[in-house]
Amino acid sequence: MEMPVTATATVRPQAMREGLPAALLLAPFALVFLLFFLAPAAQTFYLSLTESSLTRTSAFVGLANYATLVQDPSFWASLGTTFYFALLTVVPLTALGLVMALLVHRFVRVQGWLQGAFFLPYVLPISVMTLIADWMLQPSSGVINHLVGGQRAWLSDVHWALPVVAIGTVWWTVGFNMLMLLAGLRNIPAELYEAAALDGARGFTLFRAITWPALKPVVGTALLLQLIASLKVFGQTYILTSGGPYNTSRVTLHYMYETAFTQSDAGYAAAVAMAFMLVVIALSLLARAVAKRAA
């Protein structure tokens, strides 16, 4: 009978003694978190059930917005464009990141320079990339057309617009993948290589026997993180092509933005946001499950 009483007696006062300071320390964060994260998250769901303009909520319409959504060809087209962009970026960004990581890892003496060259674009604002890309791709005096010949207007070309935005994105963001994979490479114990080298393994054999198996989980994580990042594309296409030509580069977030801010249809935009959120969350959970299984 004595035991439980003593146990609670020691735990309780501590929880009470620390409850107040904890509340004080957490209050500022809790306030901004509630106002600018939790409430908007709940509101997105609520708005999606209403007919609302950008600033006014009018009527509760149940699932009507969702009923419209599943039959909205513009929404599906934007989702298709988003996945096409993911297709153009996810594997190239991961593969190239791996090549760069291997090179930085190998050339130890110049690794600062090499890593700097590959990573620097990642810390630059998106519009620095888009300004330079726009200039390089300029039809009459751009350096790309000077090199390949012709006067192609890349960014208003139905076939080329999204691929060139993807190439710009690869230049801009590959540094992050390189960094992740480089960290993975550095975590491989040197003894593994030494042992394999004693067995006479060299070059590509060494890569296949030691590096690749050890790095596989990191590559998996990189692929899935990149997939999520690529699905969130908006700025690049919005700035470089405005979604054109003929909406062929209008991605889902762009469609959501237009619906909410140009057409002031916040209710429907919230439904688009919910659908988008669902896709991203599903893939994030998948990413986590895969990473856990690999680890």
Added chain:
Amino acid sequence: MNNRSQLGWTIAAVTAAVLLALLWAFPLLWAASTALRPEHETVSSVFHWLPQTWTLDAFRTTLSAGNMPRWLFNSALVSLLVTLVTMALSLCAAYAFSQLRFRGRGLLFGLAMLAFLLPFEALLVPLFRTMHQLGLINSYAGLVLPQVVSPVVIYVFKQFFDAIPADFREAAVMDGANPLRILWSVYLPISGNIVWAMAIVTFIGAWNNFLWPFIIVTSNEMMTIPLGLTQTYDAFGVRYAQLMAAALLGALPVALAYIAFQRRVTQGFLAASGLKG
């Protein structure tokens, strides 16, 4: 045989390294080569890799015409405020989550970590409405506030605090110091590296944030650099020397921050991605 194939690999690797490094440096070098020319050379019918006349005119015009200085100021102010507030909020919250025992701790922490899953992009519409209700559209407060909610920073700090041996804190608790004091004088001094790393990463992130300013800013005077740079056609017309000068000026602060703190920046980005630094 073996040696020869190894030599082949070495040559391939050197070639790849040199080519990729050049390819990755090229856009910025080309922007610089363009920005250092007089405007008429950018539309000249004869192609030149380097300026025929070297000049800083484009930089001068960019800084004096349009709102470039104002955008730089806005970006610096907003990024500094975001960084300071994020660090203060996150350190306090992480310390409470890591070191204090209170009811609802697990629930609150789990809720905060939910933000990892929900993409910020999906919250834009209600966030805009909230800002509208608070009267914060097109204001510095409106620009800063949503950016200080950074659960990933809390997560990184909490993990760091979790790893600190308990005797560190117990000695201070015995002395009767209050939690804020313990955080300030016991935990903060030994967390210097990670706080710096996260602060720099937060600063770079805020400096580069395009989406939120794009939504909340409605006038040219309140724009930050990433947003302002998309308006440069209006400010300068299609003048590529000036556009490239503007791009390079907008890139300079973050590029310098990266070059100066390369190690910390990479450590911070890795920590923020949930992987170890």
